[in-house]
Amino acid sequence: MAYYTGCAKNRKQHTTKTPILQMTVKPDTIFTVSRLNQEVQATLSSTFGMLWVEGELSNFSRPASGHFYFSLKDSRAQLRCAMFKGRNRYIDFTPGDGQQVLVRGRPGLYEPRGDFQFIVEHMTLAGTGLLQQKFEQIKRRLQEDGWFANEIKQPLPIAPRSIGIVTSPTGAALQDVLNVLKRRYPVASVIVYPTPVQGIKAAPGIIRAIQRANSRNEVDVLLVCRGGGSLEDLWAFNEEAVAAAIHRSVLPIVSGVGHEIDFTIADMVADVRAPTPSAAAELVVPDQQETLQRLQASIALLQTGIKRVTQPGAALLQQLSRRLEARHPAQVIHTRIQRVDELEKHLTLMMRSQLNDYQHITQSATAALQTHSPATRIRSEHVRVAHAHGKLAASVSALIKAKRSRLENSAHALDAVSPLATLSRGYAVVRKQGTVVSDAADLAPGQQIEGLLGRGKFTAEVLDTDTGVSEPRSEG
Numbered sequence: 001m002a003y004y005t006g007c008a009k010n011r012k013q014h015t016t017k018t019p020i021l022q023m024t025v026k027p028d029t030i031f032t033v034s035r036l037n038q039e040v041q042a043t044l045s046s047t048f049g050m051l052w053v054e055g056e057l058s059n060f061s062r063p064a065s066g067h068f069y070f071s072l073k074d075s076r077a078q079l080r081c082a083m084f085k086g087r088n089r090y091i092d093f094t095p096g097d098g099q100q101v102l103v104r105g106r107p108g109l110y111e112p113r114g115d116f117q118f119i120v121e122h123m124t125l126a127g128t129g130l131l132q133q134k135f136e137q138i139k140r141r142l143q144e145d146g147w148f149a150n151e152i153k154q155p156l157p158i159a160p161r162s163i164g165i166v167t168s169p170t171g172a173a174l175q176d177v178l179n180v181l182k183r184r185y186p187v188a189s190v191i192v193y194p195t196p197v198q199g200i201k202a203a204p205g206i207i208r209a210i211q212r213a214n215s216r217n218e219v220d221v222l223l224v225c226r227g228g229g230s231l232e233d234l235w236a237f238n239e240e241a242v243a244a245a246i247h248r249s250v251l252p253i254v255s256g257v258g259h260e261i262d263f264t265i266a267d268m269v270a271d272v273r274a275p276t277p278s279a280a281a282e283l284v285v286p287d288q289q290e291t292l293q294r295l296q297a298s299i300a301l302l303q304t305g306i307k308r309v310t311q312p313g314a315a316l317l318q319q320l321s322r323r324l325e326a327r328h329p330a331q332v333i334h335t336r337i338q339r340v341d342e343l344e345k346h347l348t349l350m351m352r353s354q355l356n357d358y359q360h361i362t363q364s365a366t367a368a369l370q371t372h373s374p375a376t377r378i379r380s381e382h383v384r385v386a387h388a389h390g391k392l393a394a395s396v397s398a399l400i401k402a403k404r405s406r407l408e409n410s411a412h413a414l415d416a417v418s419p420l421a422t423l424s425r426g427y428a429v430v431r432k433q434g435t436v437v438s439d440a441a442d443l444a445p446g447q448q449i450e451g452l453l454g455r456g457k458f459t460a461e462v463l464d465t466d467t468g469v470s471e472p473r474s475e476g
Contacts (some may be wrong), residue, residue: 017417037111044107051106051116054126055079057099063154067093072103072118081105083120091123093230102126131231135238138265142240147247153271154252158222160289162189163284164219164251166209169194173227173256173277180278185285186336191219197226202236214250219282222249224266225256225277237264246270256280288329299324337442424454440465 011261031039055072066085071078081103095101105120142148163181167193168175181190193213195205206224213222224246224460226234236242237257246253246269255270256277267273274280299321306317370376415421429452430437437443443462451458 004093033114034111035383037109037114041109041111050109050121051257052102052103052104053079054100054102057101058097059094060095060097061338068120070095072101080115080117081120082110082117083123087121088123093125095123100126108202125230125232131235131238135231135265136270138238138240138243139268142243142265142269147243148268156252156254156272159185159286160188160220160284162191162219164191164193164213164222164223164306166193166195166213166224167204167226167277171197171227173197173225176278177223177225177256177281180281181285182317184282184287185291186288186333194353197236198233199456203239203242206236206242210245210249217250219251220249220336222253223277223280224253224270225255225280226258227276227277228259228262234258234262234264237266240265243269252279254284420454423452426454428453439467441467 012229029380053072055074055078055440058071058073059080060068060070066088068083068088070081070083073079083103083105102124103118103120104122105118108117108119109115110117146152163176165174167177174192178190181188191213193209195209196202197206210222210224213219224237226237228234234257237255243265246255252271254272254274255264255267256274256279257264257266258276260275272280272283273284275409289371303317303321419429431450432447437449443449443465445462445464447462449460449462451460
């Protein structure tokens with residue numbers, strides 16, 4: 001028998017010899033994988049039924065099918081969940097990782113993979129009821145302490161010169177407020193005291209912003225605002241510490257939190273409550289057109305009254321009128337417009353200069369790129385190859401010429417020692433029965449011989465031979 005220990009990457013095989021058990025299994029007791037998964041699914045559905053489960057959303061995804069797939073987790077475990085398109089369209093919020101939710105559904109098994117999962121039929125944010133109860137407790141306690149009383153609320157300035165805004169610098173509420181102030185009363189300066197308006201850092205940030213505005217004393221009125229949201233989103237404005245900061249503020253505070261249906265503790269403690277951030281901006285400043293009309297009517301009445309009372313005061317009235325015109329809101333607007341035009345011109349010049357710099361950099365980069373272009377290198381290599389080809393051809397031609405000359409010299413030398421050259425000078429090669437005869441002693445009269453000449457051959461019969469060896473002479 002073999003078994004493995006350790007992880008899959010570092011398996012160590014051990015073998016032990018154990019006897020093989022003989023078992024008899026009835027066919028009707030053998031489960032297929034699909035049958036077993038079906039039985040487990042049926043058991044889960046019939047045993048548990050519909051359940052409520054609370055947990056934190058994680059690994060949330062919504063594929064093109066429109067179904068929701070996510071996990072619910074707590075500090076010790078997690079549960080895979082699925083919520084199909086036909087059911088998730090009824091939820092009234094946008095799910096996302098980190099949200100605490102309460103879901104209703106039934107446990108089940110995803111049969112193709114054998115994965116345990118929870119099929120969700122309904123989902124809602126958890127904790128809303130607790131927050132509402134806490135809201136009512138804080139409201140009741142502060143109301144008993146008199147923090148909502150109209151007698152302690154401060155009046156708003158008629159024409160504030162400077163307006164402070166406590167809100168998120170990236171939120172839509174700030175843009176709404178700025179648009180209203182610019183449209184209704186552009187002469188007032190605006191100072192933003194940025195702070196988070198949602199999450200655990202929101203309440204401390206709002207408190208610090210209110211305290212900073214009071215310590216600097218650079219605005220006439222303070223707007224505390226943000227856009228709409230759920231009770232959890234707006235909860236920072238229900239914190240008792242935020243309400244205390246508003247209550248202790250020396251500056252008059254206008255609260256514009258959420259939509260018209262949203263009420264927070266900050267709204268009740270503030271000197272004035274506005275239904276929306278835009279409405280809060282409208283409350284703190286007069287309408288420019290109405291102000292101009294009232295101002296113009298007052299000037300006309302003043303001029304008529306002065307004329308009726310005394311003519312000697314006409315010069316003084318004209319002087320006062322010129323001073324008034326110099327401080328007219330329209331003059332301030334024109335000055336600001338001219339300043340904006342100058343800044344726009346300066347910005348255009350800077351952008352053109354920067355664009356020229358970028359064009360120069362681009363041209364330099366293009367020239368450098370062309371220098372290192374593969375096409376340039378290929379052309380250079382083509383020239384080098386052609387030059388090498390010419391040199392190779394010349395070398396081969398010279399080598400062939402030298403070899404040819406050497407061959408001709410060798411041919412002449414070989415021809416000089418060739419037997420054919422000797423035969424062409426009148427010599428002959430004599431052969432007997434195919435064997436070359438070089439000694440007359442090898443021949444006998446009557447034998448047939450063959451002669452090889454420089455051109456052709458002949459056959460002859462030996463009549464006589466002479467070895468060319470004379471008898472030695474005797475002395476005496």
